Amino acid sequence: MLFRSTIASLAAVRRFEPARREEKKPFPPVIVTVPTRILADQWVKEIQKLGFTSILKGYNSASNWLDVLEPWVADPSAEQPRFVVSTYRTFSDTRFRQRLVAAGESGARALWIADEMHNLASSRLGATMTEVAKLCCYRIGLSATPEIEGDFATTERLLNYFGLVCASYELKNGIEDGVLCPYRYFPRPSYLSAAVGEKYLTLLRQIEDSPSNSSSLLDLYRQSRELVRTSGVQISAFKELLPLLKSGQRPLSHTLVYCPPGYGSYGGDQSDEIDTDESERRLLEEVVAYLREEGITVSSILGDTPAAQRELRLEKFKSGELQVICAIGCLDEGVDVPAIERAVVLYSVDRLKQFVQRRGRILRIPRGVKNKIAEIYDIVVLPHGSSLPASQAAELLTKEMRRYTEFARLSINREAAQKEIDQALSVATAFQPQ
16 A cells, blocks of 8 residues: 555544544554564654643663563553554564563453564464454554565465455556656666576576575575675666766755665664674665765665664755665655655665665655656666577566566656667566576
């Protein structure tokens, strides 16, 4: 769902209030789960804006919630909605989970709003869903991408748990209604060396042949991501693109540069984030250093950027004091940064989820701004020719290219963008005998 699902779900909470009072029943606690602390902070602000005052921050340090979570959830005398906002990391913490289960066993019932619900596809969170089902008998799942790509069984499990899709609002509707701004799309082909390109196609073939529930599938995705990341073509392509951006009619400002998202491991006990791989931090730092060499004011936002620093950087970005913000993955899901006018996507082998999330993020319209037209520059990493017959190479790459085609489809310059994509695919699939 690409509409402001936060407000829609909080409006549902408001509608639920009079019905509970009429039945003379206490209002159930509302548990909100999100993937990152950034998004958790944003939810707290939105809840407060709608006039709700009872909010427990169930993230960051365990001292925030350890002794109060169970009585807060189980209180039978509450006359107004009381919220628990948590990250999925904390939600699956044994101590947090045990307190929710205990509240459910004591008879408490809660409304669960699962934002970016596709995160629940993991086995760890899937087990937590089952354990809290008794407590969380009222459920709202929010996602722009509820389908788990390549995994029909998990998709079906999630949709059945939350009661199937009850409402949707597509990007096309958002643009037509003026909720999201129109955009121009500029795919920028960047080609791998012959040897790396052949290895990339081999990995794509193995991914295509692997069952969706295969234990090796995630490893193959990681290998393809690592292959592209270490090729260095994104940085070279970005350095070629930057002079064009600096010399364009639109000044270089309000620009977000997306670097590769990480697959790291869980952090320490006090962390709510997934650690970012150090090598991927270095890639982001290389982009930041290059921009500074070019005289551009730039900063970065990562999952572990302290809230105060993050807010300050976003304010400076909004005002134009910072021309560019670099991010890895923490701004993908749900985070509202309407000041973005241009985005440069340096990473081309993301799954569908990141593409949908990013496009919605870029097209948000700042309050009071009219006639915003966003620009998306997308580094499309491809092999340069193939030893496979062109039809076989095209079959493997077309599935990867559908994301770029989808970006092009609704853009203002759709014909020119699609022509660029078609030409890039032709180069990538040209037969090159070994």
